[in-house]
Amino acid sequence: MSLDASIRLTLGPLDLDMELTIEEGEVVALLGPNGAGKTTLLRAVAGLVPFRSGHVRLDGRVLEDTATGQYLPTERRPIGFVFQDYLLFPHLSVLDNVAFGLRSRGTPRREAAEKAGEWLERVGLKPYARAKPAELSGGQRQRVALVRALAPDPRLLLLDEPLAALDVTTRAEVRRDLKRHLASFRGIRLLVTHDPLEAVALADRLIVMEKGHLVQTGTPAEVTERPRSQYVADLVGVNLLQGEADHGIVRLPGGPVVSVAAAESGEVFAVIHPRAVALHRTHPEGSPRNVWQGRASNIELMGNRVRVRIDGEVPLVAEVTPGALKELDLIEGEVVWLSFKSTDVGVYPA
Amino acid sequence: MRSRVSLLIVAAAFLAACGSGGNAASNSSTSTSLSGYISVFAAASLNASFNALGTSFHRANPGVGVNLIYAGTPTLVTQIEQGAPADVFASADTTSMDKLSADGFTMGTSRVFAHNQLEIVVAPGNPKGITKLADLAKPGVIYISEGPTVPAGKYSLQALATAGVKVTPKSLETSVTAVISKIELGEADAGIVYTTDINAAGNKVQGIQIPTADNVIATYPMVAVKGTKNSAAADAFIAYVLSTTGQSMLASFGFLSAA
Amino acid sequence: MRRERVPIVVVVLAAIGAAFFILPLVGLIVRSPWRDAVTALTAPETVDALKLSLLASLSATAAGLLLGVPLAWIYARVEFPGRDLLRALTTLPMVLPPVVGGIALLLAFGRRGLFGSWLDTTFGITLPFTTVGVVMAETFVAMPFLILTVEAGLRSMDRRYEEAARALGASRWRVFTRVTLPLIGPSLFAGAVLCWARALGEFGATITFAGNFPGVTQTMPLAVYLLLDTNTSFILSLVLLVISLAVLVGLRHRWLGSA
Numbered sequence: 001m002s003l004d005a006s007i008r009l010t011l012g013p014l015d016l017d018m019e020l021t022i023e024e025g026e027v028v029a030l031l032g033p034n035g036a037g038k039t040t041l042l043r044a045v046a047g048l049v050p051f052r053s054g055h056v057r058l059d060g061r062v063l064e065d066t067a068t069g070q071y072l073p074t075e076r077r078p079i080g081f082v083f084q085d086y087l088l089f090p091h092l093s094v095l096d097n098v099a100f101g102l103r104s105r106g107t108p109r110r111e112a113a114e115k116a117g118e119w120l121e122r123v124g125l126k127p128y129a130r131a132k133p134a135e136l137s138g139g140q141r142q143r144v145a146l147v148r149a150l151a152p153d154p155r156l157l158l159l160d161e162p163l164a165a166l167d168v169t170t171r172a173e174v175r176r177d178l179k180r181h182l183a184s185f186r187g188i189r190l191l192v193t194h195d196p197l198e199a200v201a202l203a204d205r206l207i208v209m210e211k212g213h214l215v216q217t218g219t220p221a222e223v224t225e226r227p228r229s230q231y232v233a234d235l236v237g238v239n240l241l242q243g244e245a246d247h248g249i250v251r252l253p254g255g256p257v258v259s260v261a262a263a264e265s266g267e268v269f270a271v272i273h274p275r276a277v278a279l280h281r282t283h284p285e286g287s288p289r290n291v292w293q294g295r296a297s298n299i300e301l302m303g304n305r306v307r308v309r310i311d312g313e314v315p316l317v318a319e320v321t322p323g324a325l326k327e328l329d330l331i332e333g334e335v336v337w338l339s340f341k342s343t344d345v346g347v348y349p350a
Numbered sequence: 351m352r353s354r355v356s357l358l359i360v361a362a363a364f365l366a367a368c369g370s371g372g373n374a375a376s377n378s379s380t381s382t383s384l385s386g387y388i389s390v391f392a393a394a395s396l397n398a399s400f401n402a403l404g405t406s407f408h409r410a411n412p413g414v415g416v417n418l419i420y421a422g423t424p425t426l427v428t429q430i431e432q433g434a435p436a437d438v439f440a441s442a443d444t445t446s447m448d449k450l451s452a453d454g455f456t457m458g459t460s461r462v463f464a465h466n467q468l469e470i471v472v473a474p475g476n477p478k479g480i481t482k483l484a485d486l487a488k489p490g491v492i493y494i495s496e497g498p499t500v501p502a503g504k505y506s507l508q509a510l511a512t513a514g515v516k517v518t519p520k521s522l523e524t525s526v527t528a529v530i531s532k533i534e535l536g537e538a539d540a541g542i543v544y545t546t547d548i549n550a551a552g553n554k555v556q557g558i559q560i561p562t563a564d565n566v567i568a569t570y571p572m573v574a575v576k577g578t579k580n581s582a583a584a585d586a587f588i589a590y591v592l593s594t595t596g597q598s599m600l601a602s603f604g605f606l607s608a609a
Numbered sequence: 610m611r612r613e614r615v616p617i618v619v620v621v622l623a624a625i626g627a628a629f630f631i632l633p634l635v636g637l638i639v640r641s642p643w644r645d646a647v648t649a650l651t652a653p654e655t656v657d658a659l660k661l662s663l664l665a666s667l668s669a670t671a672a673g674l675l676l677g678v679p680l681a682w683i684y685a686r687v688e689f690p691g692r693d694l695l696r697a698l699t700t701l702p703m704v705l706p707p708v709v710g711g712i713a714l715l716l717a718f719g720r721r722g723l724f725g726s727w728l729d730t731t732f733g734i735t736l737p738f739t740t741v742g743v744v745m746a747e748t749f750v751a752m753p754f755l756i757l758t759v760e761a762g763l764r765s766m767d768r769r770y771e772e773a774a775r776a777l778g779a780s781r782w783r784v785f786t787r788v789t790l791p792l793i794g795p796s797l798f799a800g801a802v803l804c805w806a807r808a809l810g811e812f813g814a815t816i817t818f819a820g821n822f823p824g825v826t827q828t829m830p831l832a833v834y835l836l837l838d839t840n841t842s843f844i845l846s847l848v849l850l851v852i853s854l855a856v857l858v859g860l861r862h863r864w865l866g867s868a
Contacts, residue, residue, distance in 0.1 A: 537719045
C-alpha cells in the first residue's frame with residue numbers, strides 16, 4: 001500500500017508543485033508555515049481541489065491523473081478526512097455522525113449504528129452517542145471526527161491541523177490520545193500541521209513545505225538535527241547559515257568567513273546552537289576562531305535561559321544564563337562581541 | 351312634488367344654458383360665483399362619459415377644478431363612509447345610493463341622471479354564435495359575470511332569472527372592466543355588461559342585444575355628499591349632468607336618458 | 610446593571626412607526642361587528658374561501674419548495690452567464706403589481722396564451738378559472754420570497770460540511786438531502802413561511818388569472834374584497850390578520866431560536 005501523488009496547481013498567490021510518496025504504515029506530517037499550501041495539497045489529494053497537472057495514485061490505483069483525464073470524485077475515494085475544525089454535522093447525533101460514512105457507503109442502518117457504537121466505545125465516547133456535537137468538549141469532538149473518518153475503513157487517512165482547534169491546556173492530552181489512535185490504524189496517515197511539536201510527536205516522517213514547494217523531508221530527528229531552511233531552524237531554535245565550504249572554512253554570502261571543524265566542500269549549511277555562542281563586552285582573547293561584533297537587538301527571557309539576538313555582519317542568536325547576562329550588563333541596542341568554537345559548528349551539504 | 355321637480359329641471363336647464371355659453375352675460379356671472387375644486391366619486395361604468403362631462407363642465411366654469419375618481423360602486427360607498435373627501439357621488443345603482451343615504455352621508459335627495467341597459471358581450475365576430483341569454487348556458491361557452499355586489503352583476507342575475515336561464519358563471523369578477531378584458535383576452539366567451547361599456551370598448555368586443563322584456567334597466571342616481579366644502583359647485587355639477595347638454599353627452603356614450 | 614438610556618427622538622419616532630401599523634388593526638378590531646362574527650365565520654362562503662385559501666397557499670408553498678429550492682441552489686452554487694439576469698427575472702413578481710403578474714400569466718398560460726393555447730388544443734387543459742390557476746398565481750407571486758431566502762441561506766452556510774460529507778463517501782444527492790438541506794433548515798423554513806404568508810394574502814394575480822368563484826377560485830382575500838360593503842369583510846380580514854400575525858410571531862421565534 002502506498003500513496004503516490006504529484007500535484008501542480010495555482011490557487012491565488014499559491015504556486016504549488018509537490019511530489020509525495022508515502023509507504024504503507026507511515027505517519028507523515030506536512031509541516032510548514034501558514035500559506036505554504038499544506039492544506040491545499042491535502043485537499044487536492046482528496047479530490048476537493050482541482051489541479052493543473054499531476055496525478056494521485058493509491059495502492060497503484062489511479063484516483064486522478066491529468067494526463068489521462070481520469071478523475072474519481074471525492075466521495076468514491078477510499079479516504080478519511082479529519083477537517084481542521086472537525087465539521088461534525090451539527091444536526092446529527094454523535095452516533096449518526098460516526099455512522100454517516102458507513103451509511104453513505106451502503107451499510108444498512110442497523111449495522112452502521114452498531115459499528116459506529118463500537119467506534120465510539122473504542123474512544124470512550126459511547127455515553128455521548130445520543131448527544132449533539134455542540135454538547136461535547138473540544139477534545140471529544142476531535143475524537144468523534146477521527147472515528148467518523150475511520151469508521152468507513154479508509155485506506156488513506158488525511159488530517160488537517162487535527163489539534164489546532166483545541167486550547168493549549170487540552171492539546172497535550174488529546175495529542176497523546178491521537179497518537180495512540182493513529183497507531184491503531186493500519187493505512188497511510190497524512191497529517192498537516194504548522195506546529196513542530198505536533199509533527200514530531202505524531203509523525204514518523206516530516207515533509208517540510210514552504211511556498212508550495214518541498215524544503216526538506218526526513219525523520220523528525222533528521223529534520224531537527226539538520227535543518228535545511230530558516231523556517232525549520234527557527235522552529236528548532238538554532239542558528240542556520242548557508243555558504244560555500246572550503247577546507248575548514250565556510251564563506252558566507254557577502255564576505256564573512258566562518259571557521260569550522262569539517263572537511264566538507266561546496267554549498268553547505270552550517271548550524272550553530274545558540275548555547276554555543278558566547279557574548280563578551282570586549283574583544284575576547286584565546287581560542288575561539290569565530291569572533292564578530294554586533295548590536296544586541298532583542299533580549300528575551302526563555303525559561304531559565306536568555307536569548308539575545310545580535311544583528312551584525314553575521315546575525316546570530318545567543319543563549320546565555322541570566323547570571324551571565326547580568327555580568328555582561330548588556331541592554332538592547334548596545335554593542336557586543338560574540339564568539340563560538342569551530343567545533344560547535346555542524347556542517348552538512350546543502 | 352311634481353312642481354318641485356319641474357322647478358329643478360328649469361333651474362338645471364338654466365344652468366345648462368349658462369354652461370353651454372348660450373348667454374354671455376349670465377355665463378360670466380356664473381363663472382365668477384363658482385370656484386374651487388370638487389371631487390366626483392363615480393361608478394366605474396361612468397369613466398368615459400364623466401371624463402367628457404368633467405372637461406365640458408370645467409370649460410363652462412373655469413373657476414372649478416373637477417377631480418374624477420372611478421371605482422366599483424360598493425368600493426366608493428365604503429370610501430365615502432370612511433371619510434374620503436367626496437363632493438359628488440354618482441352611483442351605478444339605487445341600492446348603494448340608498449345605503450349611503452340611510453347611513454347619513456348624503457346632502458339632499460339623490461337625482462337619477464341616467465339609465466343603462468344590459469347587453470351580452472362577446473369577442474368580435476361572435477365565435478360561439480351567441481344570440482340570446484339562453485345561449486350562455488350552452489356547453490362549451492365560458493360565461494363570466496360580475497360579482498353580486500357589483501351592480502352589473504346583480505342586474506345580470508335579474509336578467510337571467512327573468513329569461514329563465516340557469517347558468518353558473520366561471521368567475522365573479524370585481525368589475526365590468528375585468529369581464530370585458532377577459533373576453534378580449536379570449537379567456538372567457540361571454541359576459542353581461544352595460545351597453546355603454548361595449549360602446550367604450552370600441553371594436554375589441556361585440557355586443558348582443560337583450561330583448562327589453564328580459565333586460566334590466568340600471569338606474570344611475572347622483573347626490574352631493576354631506577360635508578362637502580363646495581356645495582355650490584357640487585350642485586352645479588349635478589345640475590350640469592342633468593341639463594340637456596349633459597344628457598346629450600351621456601346619450602352619446604350609450605346611456606338612456608334620465609327622464 | 611444600568612440600563613442604557615434610549616434617546617427620546619428615537620422613542621418618539623419608533624412610537625409613531627409602531628402606531629402606524631397598530632392603529633389600522635385597532636380600527637379593524639373596534640369596528641368589526643362582533644355580533645355577526647359567528648354567522649360570518651360559519652357561512653358556507655367563508656368556510657369555502659378559508660378552505661380554498663389554505664389548500665391553494667399550501668400547494669403554492671409546496672410548488673415553491675419543489676421548484677424554488679433547485680433554483681436557489683443554482684443561483685448560489687453555479688456560475689453561468691446571465692445568472693444575475695435570470696435571478697432578477699425570477700424575483701420580478703416581488704416588485705411587479707400582482708395584477709400585471711396575472712395578466713402576464715394569462716398571456717402565457719391562458720386559453721389563448723403562448724403555452725396555454727397548446728395545452729388547450731393538445732390536452733384540452735385550460736388553467737384560468739380553476740383551482741390550479743389559483744395555485745399558479747399564488748406560486749408566481751410568492752415563490753420569489755422563498756428563492757431569495759433559500760439562496761441567502763445557501764450562500765451563508767459553511768460549504769465545507771458538504772466537503773466533509775463527500776469525503777465520507779456521500780453521493781451528491783445524499784449530501785444535498787442529509788447535509789445541505791438540514792443545515793439551511795432555518796432559511797428553508799423562513800422562506801417557506803414567507804412564501805406561504807404571501808400566497809395566503811395574494812389577491813391581484815389570483816383574481817386576474819384565476820378569476821373569482823366561490824369554492825373554486827375565491828380565496829379569502831377575494832371574498833374580503835367582494836364583500837367590501839358588508840360586515841363580513843371585516844371579520845374575514847381579521848381572520849387573515851390573525852393567521853398572518855401568528856405566522857410572523859412564530860417565525861421570529863423560530864429565527865431567533867435557531868440563530
